[in-house]
Amino acid sequence: MSYVGIVLISHSPKIVEGTKDLIRQVIKEVPIEIAGGTDDGAIGTNVEMVQQAIERANDGEGVSVFYDIGSAKMNAEMAIEMIGEEDVKLMGAPLVEGSYVAAVESGMGKDVQRITAALANEFG
Amino acid sequence: MSYVGIVLISHSPKIVEGTKDLIRQVIKEVPIEIAGGTDDGAIGTNVEMVQQAIERANDGEGVSVFYDIGSAKMNAEMAIEMIGEEDVKLMGAPLVEGSYVAAVESGMGKDVQRITAALANEFG
Amino acid sequence: MELDVQDIVAWIEKSNENIQANKEYLTTLDQEIGDGDHGINMARGFQEAAAKIAEQTYTSSADVLKDTAMTLMSKVGGASGPLFGTAFLKLSTAANGMDPISYETFTNGLEEAVNGLKQRGKATEGEKTLVDVWSQMMNYFKHETDFHAETIAEKAKKAMEDTKDMMATKGRAAYFKERSVGSIDPGSASSFYIFQALADIVERRA
Amino acid sequence: MELDVQDIVAWIEKSNENIQANKEYLTTLDQEIGDGDHGINMARGFQEAAAKIAEQTYTSSADVLKDTAMTLMSKVGGASGPLFGTAFLKLSTAANGMDPISYETFTNGLEEAVNGLKQRGKATEGEKTLVDVWSQMMNYFKHETDFHAETIAEKAKKAMEDTKDMMATKGRAAYFKERSVGSIDPGSASSFYIFQALADIVERRA
């Protein structure tokens, strides 16, 4: 069975590594890919790293993409446009709290639309 | 000058280390203390570590306390009750996104009440 | 029947034994609807509590219960830490200056523990948490007039099993929504082992 | 006047020189109302863009602008990466098949760049972002009929300075609210250096 993938984007590599650890304790099967920091490991984001993370996370069921602040969102939007697939969705929910909910939902076999709805319901 | 301190509590040490890095890029003067993981470094939270972090972060101006999920909140509440100071406040805002806002506000000299109001305004 | 300091010490020791013996099972339950650490958390917490108590000679049950509470709070590492910590702290407060502990004192302690648990967890009955076991036990204790080993164990088991059909609305399991139905709540299972240990102590005394 | 491929190459090179020379200053601006990395970000991005362009012989301005855009997007690392990347990508699209680039083509490119920046940043004029410089430059270009080195540089400087009194409502600076008033927007300062470089190229050609 395939699951909706989760992509975590942060200015800090540690934030997304830790968030992945937190989710992995609970959810094993769902693809989780991270893009943290710039390509030289500094605080920032990198559109290519985001794009690659999204591609790796997509098992055919689409991807829910989470980001931390400002420019991560811009890079995420740009990567999603470049990929141009309908079921890759950027989530406005908080990075840590939101991705945890999404991973549990995905693990229950929910599709991208239902995950998005669950997040909207939880985080408004 | 003293500032309202920020305490970051997470099940994962990495999440709070990374969040602190992210804030420190922008805000240097505000006390930021972290309590991530259990006392043996596993995923979880520890009430004593939280309590100590709050005490370290308090320069006399109070503390805004952030947590990631469920049980971190309970440990935070317990630590805050044990400390029993009026101006140590638990924030319902998202850990990464919320603490960033709070740190900027604190750096501008805002007090705990105004930081809490700014967060309520931003994150509802 | 009354419980003296040695009975309370024995209660904590026996609780620890039960939890160590069922560590894997508790973890399995938490893997189904949580993060799979409940067995590890409880085993660590009770191991430390039992060790702490073994170090000292106590003259007051309240002190035994308080040391247990403080150790659980700081050592468990999950939601169950502050929760069981709160329950034992409330039992300690009720027991303060009341040695040996009468049935009535113990029942009062249980009532305070349930209030404390509800407040700490922002939970009420029917939310598939350990509150369901502690609350049912309090009701049972209030209904009886003395400790009865067999029915204490039976009631606790039943209360734990009742959580199986509930849907979780608090804690980690709540993320699983409908999927949480069909599994026993891990914290309720640990609570059962604690009451089962109490039943053993009562039986030994009788 | 028209700009040929070599002028566009020289424009990117000169932009890079300006940004390297003002790296510290850009960082200082970003320290005041941001995270203090704008100088580093832009210096890294333009260094890589200039290096990439130096490697090759171009026959189309659109290719020069596109390589610049792609390099900025992936190498800058902050909000300004996707933004300047978008601006140069739009200039590239407008220049496609239009060598040498007429004043009109360049003006069309600027118009597309402003639209792209607004869309990417969800920003409009007056929000204390680089949109303020690019938008004012577009208006100025639409109002004129040919490249004038001196006024291009003057207008860009003025547009940059106008951001000083604005309150930021987009990007990192928005977190500082009223405190953001009184500083020049870092991205607007970089934008000024880019237009200043353009003015230099125009002057050299004249």
Ligand SMILES: Nc1ncnc2c1ncn2[C@@H]1O[C@H](COP(=O)(O)OP(=O)(O)O)[C@@H](O)[C@H]1O
């Ligand atoms: N808000 C709450 N109120 C009451 N009990 C709770 C609450 N959250 C969790 N629990 C109890 O804690 C148990 C889980 O404990 P544990 O696995 O040790 O912690 P965590 O969920 O942090 O990993 C649950 O089975 C439940 O009985």
Ligand SMILES: Nc1ncnc2c1ncn2[C@@H]1O[C@H](COP(=O)(O)OP(=O)(O)O)[C@@H](O)[C@H]1O
């Ligand atoms: N949403 C936005 N819309 C338009 N411009 C923006 C936006 N966010 C940031 N900027 C521009 O980007 C500049 C900051 O760039 P930089 O410091 O490199 O990125 P970051 O803010 O990610 O550290 C700002 O000075 C501003 O001109």
Ligand SMILES: [Mg+2]
């Ligand atoms: Mg657990």
Ligand SMILES: [Mg+2]
């Ligand atoms: Mg846990």
Ligand SMILES: [Mg+2]
């Ligand atoms: Mg910056």
Ligand SMILES: [Mg+2]
């Ligand atoms: Mg930055």
